[in-house]
Amino acid sequence: MKPIAIIGVGNFLMGDEGVGIHATQKLRKEFKRDDCDIIDAGVPSMALLHMLEGRRLVFIIDCADFDGAAGEIEVFRPDEVKHEQNAEISIHASELLTTLDVGLKIGMEMPPIWIIGIQPGSIEESMELSEDVKDALADLPEIIENFISSGTDSVLNH
Amino acid sequence: MSGANLNIDLHYITRVEGHGNIVVNAKDGKVDKVEWQVPEAPRFFEAMVIGQKWDVVHHITSRICGICSIGHTLASLKATEAAMGIKISEQTLDLRRLAVHAENLQSHVLHIGYLALPDLMGVGSVIPLASSHPEEVKTVVRLHRLANEMSDLICGRTTHPQRLIPGGFAKLPTEEELENLKKRLLTAEPDVMAVAKLVKALSPKLPAFTRETEYVGLTCDSEYALYDGDLASTDGGREPVSKYLSWTNEYCVPQSTAKYTKRKRGSLMVGALARFNLNHAKLTKKAQALAKDLGLVAPCYNPYMNTVAQLVEVAHGFEDAVSIIDSILKKGIKDETPNVKPKAGKGSAAVEVPRGILIHDYTYDGNGVCTKANCIIPTNQNHSNIQLDMEALVPRIIAKPQKEVELALEMLVRAYDPCISCSTHYLKVEFKK
Numbered sequence: 001m002k003p004i005a006i007i008g009v010g011n012f013l014m015g016d017e018g019v020g021i022h023a024t025q026k027l028r029k030e031f032k033r034d035d036c037d038i039i040d041a042g043v044p045s046m047a048l049l050h051m052l053e054g055r056r057l058v059f060i061i062d063c064a065d066f067d068g069a070a071g072e073i074e075v076f077r078p079d080e081v082k083h084e085q086n087a088e089i090s091i092h093a094s095e096l097l098t099t100l101d102v103g104l105k106i107g108m109e110m111p112p113i114w115i116i117g118i119q120p121g122s123i124e125e126s127m128e129l130s131e132d133v134k135d136a137l138a139d140l141p142e143i144i145e146n147f148i149s150s151g152t153d154s155v156l157n158h
Numbered sequence: 159m160s161g162a163n164l165n166i167d168l169h170y171i172t173r174v175e176g177h178g179n180i181v182v183n184a185k186d187g188k189v190d191k192v193e194w195q196v197p198e199a200p201r202f203f204e205a206m207v208i209g210q211k212w213d214v215v216h217h218i219t220s221r222i223c224g225i226c227s228i229g230h231t232l233a234s235l236k237a238t239e240a241a242m243g244i245k246i247s248e249q250t251l252d253l254r255r256l257a258v259h260a261e262n263l264q265s266h267v268l269h270i271g272y273l274a275l276p277d278l279m280g281v282g283s284v285i286p287l288a289s290s291h292p293e294e295v296k297t298v299v300r301l302h303r304l305a306n307e308m309s310d311l312i313c314g315r316t317t318h319p320q321r322l323i324p325g326g327f328a329k330l331p332t333e334e335e336l337e338n339l340k341k342r343l344l345t346a347e348p349d350v351m352a353v354a355k356l357v358k359a360l361s362p363k364l365p366a367f368t369r370e371t372e373y374v375g376l377t378c379d380s381e382y383a384l385y386d387g388d389l390a391s392t393d394g395g396r397e398p399v400s401k402y403l404s405w406t407n408e409y410c411v412p413q414s415t416a417k418y419t420k421r422k423r424g425s426l427m428v429g430a431l432a433r434f435n436l437n438h439a440k441l442t443k444k445a446q447a448l449a450k451d452l453g454l455v456a457p458c459y460n461p462y463m464n465t466v467a468q469l470v471e472v473a474h475g476f477e478d479a480v481s482i483i484d485s486i487l488k489k490g491i492k493d494e495t496p497n498v499k500p501k502a503g504k505g506s507a508a509v510e511v512p513r514g515i516l517i518h519d520y521t522y523d524g525n526g527v528c529t530k531a532n533c534i535i536p537t538n539q540n541h542s543n544i545q546l547d548m549e550a551l552v553p554r555i556i557a558k559p560q561k562e563v564e565l566a567l568e569m570l571v572r573a574y575d576p577c578i579s580c581s582t583h584y585l586k587v588e589f590k591k
Contacts, residue, residue: 011221011224012221013203013206013218013221013222018221040315040318041316041317042220042221042224042227042315042317042318043221043223043224043225043227043317044224044316044317045224045225045268045317046268046272046302047264047302047306047316047317049299050302050303050306050307050316051316101285102272102283102284102285105285105288106284106285106287106288106295106296106299107288107292107295107296108299125202125203125205125206127206127218
C-alpha cells in the first residue's frame with residue numbers, strides 16, 4: 001500500500017456522476033508518482049473506509065453540485081461542508097460525506113482527506129462525460145501535484 | 159380504540175438503499191390504505207449493453223450496483239457463456255464460488271452490523287453503537303474488512319471486479335495468497351460467533367410476525383446453491399434458469415416505478431430466508447448449528463428473520479470458503495488462459511446475490527455484439543411480498559401507538575435489505591462559509 005491514495009468514486013453508467021472513475025482512468029496514464037495508489041472505487045459503499053486506512057493522504061474525486069459552472073472544480077476538506085451529522089440516511093451505498101462521518105464516529109483512524117469535487121453538466125444514463133466535465137479532467141494532474149508538493153497534507157485533518 | 163387512527167406517510171425511509179415510501183391510513187380501527195411505494199426514477203441499464211461486445215458487457219453491468227457488483231459480473235459472464243457455449247474449468251468454478259461468498263459476506267455483514275443492529279438496540283444508526291458497544295462495532299468492521307480483502311484477492315477489486323472474464327480469470331491468486339486468506343478466514347470465527355451472540359441476545363426484539371408465502375431460490379443437489387442451480391420453490395417446482403420468465407412474471411403497479419413479480423401466489427420472497435427455507439440441509443454443519451441456536455427453523459415464515467438467515471449464511475460462507483480454498487490448493491493453481499471465440503446465441507443465467515436471485519439474459523449476434531438484454535434484480539422480486547406483508551401486519555398492530563407501527567413497518571422493509579437504486583450518490587455541497 002502506498003502512502004497517498006487518489007480514489008475516484010461514482011457510477012460510471014450515469015454520465016458526469018461517474019467523473020471520479022473517468023478521472024482515475026486518465027490519471028493512471030498521466031500522473032506518475034511512486035508514492036500514489038490510483039483507485040477506481042466505483043460505488044464502494046462503506047468499503048471506502050477500508051481504502052483510507054493506513055494512508056498518509058487521500059484525495060477523493062467525486063461529482064459534486066456546489067452550484068458552479070459545469071466542469072468547475074472545487075477542492076475542499078470534508079469539514080468545510082455543511083452536512084447532517086448522522087447516519088440516518090442510507091449508508092448502504094451512501095454519499096461520500098455520510099460514509100466519512102460514520103468512519104470517524106466509529107473510531108476509525110482517518111488520514112487527511114481532500115475532496116476534489118467536479119460540478120456535473122449532465123447526470124443521465126451514459127458512459128460518456130459531458131464536454132465541459134471532460135475538459136476539466138485535464139487540470140487534475142497539476143492540481144493534485146500542487147497539493148502534494150506544497151506539503152499541505154501535513155497540516156490537514158478533520 | 160386507542161391508536162386505531164393511523165396516518166403514516168414515511169418518505170425515503172432510512173437505512174435502505176434508494177428511496178422507498180410507506181403510506182398507511184386507518185380510521186376507527188379500519189385500514190383504508192397500506193402502500194409500499196418505490197418512487198425512484200426507473201433506470202434502463204439493459205439498453206446500455208445493447209451494441210456492446212461480449213468481452214465488455216460484464217464490466218458495464220458490474221457498475222449497476224456497488225453492493226452486488228460481483229453478482230452482476232458473474233450473472234453477466236454466465237449468461238454470455240451460456241449464449242456462446244463457453245465451458246469453464248473446475249478451477250474457475252471454485253474461484254467464482256469464492257467470489258460469491260466474498261460478496262455475500264461483504265453485504266450481509268454490512269446489513270447486519272450497520273443497518274439492522276441499530277433497530278434491535280433501539281438507536282437510529284450505527285453511530286451511537288460506537289460509543290455504547292465499541293467492541294461489537296469493531297468486530298463488525300473487522301469482518302467487513304476481511305470480506306473486502308477477500309474480494310480484492312479473488313476479483314482484483316473490492317467492488318466492480320476486473321479479474322473475472324468470460325471463460326475464466328484475467329489474473330489468478332497465488333497459492334500463497336490463498337493460504338493466507340484461509341488463515342484469515344479461520345481466525346474470523348470468533349468474530350462471527352461474537353456477532354451471533356449479540357444477535358441472539360437481541361432477537362426477542364424481532365417482531366413475532368408470520369405470513370406464509372412462496373419462497374423462491376436457486377437449488378442444486380451438491381451444495382447450498384449460491385453460484386449456480388435450478389429455480390426452485392417451497393410451493394413445489396424446479397426448472398432450469400432458462401425458464402425464468404414463468405417464475406418472475408413481472409408486472410407494474412400504480413404506486414411504484416419498479417416492476418413487481420409473482421408466481422403461484424400474490425407474491426414471492428427471495429433472499430437469505432428463502433434460500434434457508436429451500437436449502438437449509440445443505441448448509442455447513444456449523445451454520446446449521448448456529449441456525450438452531452438462533453431459533454431459525456425451516457420453514458420460517460417471519461420476514462424479520464431474514465437478517466438472522468443472513469447471519470447463518472455468514473457462518474456458512476466463512477466455513478465453505480475455507481473448504482473451497484482447501485480444494486483449490488490440493489489440486490494446485492494452474493495457469494489457464496481462456497480462449498473464447500464469440501458466436502451468435504442466446505443465454506440466460508442466475509446467481510444468488512445477497513438479496514436473492516439475480517437473472518441476466520443476453521442475445522448476441524455472430525460478431526459477439528449484444529443485441530438484446532434483460533436483467534431482473536432480486537429487490538424487485540420482493541416488492542410484492544413487502545406490500546402483502548404490510549397489508550397483513552398493519553391490522554395486527556393497529557392498536558399500537560403510531561410511532562411503534564411506523565418502526566415495525568420500517569424494520570420490515572429493512573429486513574428485506576432492499577437495494578432500490580445504486581445509480582447516483584453525488585455530493586450536494588454547501589460550504590460552511
